[in-house]
Amino acid sequence: MPNTDATELKQRLQEWAQELGFQQVGVAAATLDKDLLHFKQWLKNQYHGEMGYMETRAQLRCAPQELVPDTLSVISLRMNYVPENANFDGTLTQSHKANISRYALGRDYHKLMRKRLAKLAEKIKAETQHFDYRVFVDSAPVLERAYAQQAGIGWIGKNAMLINPEEGSFFFLGEIYTNLPLEADKPQTEQCGACTSCINLCPTQAIVAPYQIDARRCISYLTIELKGSIPEEFRPLIGNRIYGCDDCQLVCPWNRFAKATDEQDFHPRHQLQNADLLTLFAWTEEEFLRKTEGSPIRRIGHDSWQRNLAVALGNAAYQADIIKALQARLEQTSSAMVKEHIQWALEQQEQRAKQHIPVFVEAKEHKKLVRTSQKLLRQFH
Numbered sequence: 001m002p003n004t005d006a007t008e009l010k011q012r013l014q015e016w017a018q019e020l021g022f023q024q025v026g027v028a029a030a031t032l033d034k035d036l037l038h039f040k041q042w043l044k045n046q047y048h049g050e051m052g053y054m055e056t057r058a059q060l061r062c063a064p065q066e067l068v069p070d071t072l073s074v075i076s077l078r079m080n081y082v083p084e085n086a087n088f089d090g091t092l093t094q095s096h097k098a099n100i101s102r103y104a105l106g107r108d109y110h111k112l113m114r115k116r117l118a119k120l121a122e123k124i125k126a127e128t129q130h131f132d133y134r135v136f137v138d139s140a141p142v143l144e145r146a147y148a149q150q151a152g153i154g155w156i157g158k159n160a161m162l163i164n165p166e167e168g169s170f171f172f173l174g175e176i177y178t179n180l181p182l183e184a185d186k187p188q189t190e191q192c193g194a195c196t197s198c199i200n201l202c203p204t205q206a207i208v209a210p211y212q213i214d215a216r217r218c219i220s221y222l223t224i225e226l227k228g229s230i231p232e233e234f235r236p237l238i239g240n241r242i243y244g245c246d247d248c249q250l251v252c253p254w255n256r257f258a259k260a261t262d263e264q265d266f267h268p269r270h271q272l273q274n275a276d277l278l279t280l281f282a283w284t285e286e287e288f289l290r291k292t293e294g295s296p297i298r299r300i301g302h303d304s305w306q307r308n309l310a311v312a313l314g315n316a317a318y319q320a321d322i323i324k325a326l327q328a329r330l331e332q333t334s335s336a337m338v339k340e341h342i343q344w345a346l347e348q349q350e351q352r353a354k355q356h357i358p359v360f361v362e363a364k365e366h367k368k369l370v371r372t373s374q375k376l377l378r379q380f381h
Helices: 006-019 034-044 052-056 058-062 109-127 144-150 197-201 219-225 232-238 253-257 277-281 285-291 296-315 320-332 336-355 365-377
Strands: 024-029 073-080 133-136 171-178 207-209 241-243
Touching (some): 006 109, 034 058, 073 109, 144 171, 219 241, 219 296, 241 296, 277 320, 296 320, 296 336, 320 336
Antiparallel strands (some): 024 073, 133 171
8 A cells, every 4th residue: 555755645635635526625723722611611611602513522623532542633624605696685675585594505615525535535645555544524513613623724713713814704614633644734813803793794793793703692503403492682783594594604805706616505495595585484394394405505494494384474574475474373283383484474564554654674784794795795705
């Protein structure tokens, strides 16, 4: 079996990664100090909300050798996910449309990237001896952004997203833990400067301080991770976002450099990039499961899907058809959680009808958010 030296292997890594559709690859040492302290403080502040797995598996995040014995290096890779001609802000301005985070519009990225990482690992294995590894794509207790920063892929911004100076932040990350003593790349330095756009324009003010996200306030957490009722104080601020939120990325100046992907699996499916709220709300559980097959959306389940849509319908401009749909679903559903959110939505719609409010009601910062994102992303390519 060939025994390629470490320097040559790193050069080959770049070639193989590009062949497999990755935009960048870097190497980090399997030790983290400052990032671990930050993570432990985040847990101590209870910012993880109901994501108990973050706390119960914290030790594995802090000790990669316990997750994969003999790990010396972490190979970090990124893959862009936004297709060309993306409609970045169109649905945010249309109250009867559903706004879904762009990463979730296509097929689930986990399987695609895991397969590509496995192929890359097999190429490495064919070129070196005593190579042990394990691949990860958001599927285990891995501090992926911290390793990506140490590997030179980007820096962790004030919105806690990894930002690349040449391509912004619209990309997925994956890792290969290995026992190979590869030379680590130079870490990226933080380049957010004095900018606070993400902090100022977060709809729910979830970025409580630079680099500090309180998940309990974050729309992505509220619409995806939270399994119970969405606190009433946040419902009006969610607007028409029914799965995730991209706002802190949309307003990030570095995303004017974002580049499109040609990965067909990441292109929107079932017209979800321009779907009507009422159309999605009418999906039965069978339709939901069928139309979200292979999608990350499927994991939240039909009840949470209905919950999120009910909130969005409650925030929409008044329509008699919305009230009819909400009333019909209220009689059909057996879920107490869904009923609670439908009743809230009905109250919002009925109040709007009485007050003759014909426009999309949301926080006043919404228009500023849209204007900012339009300006920054107009040159997306």
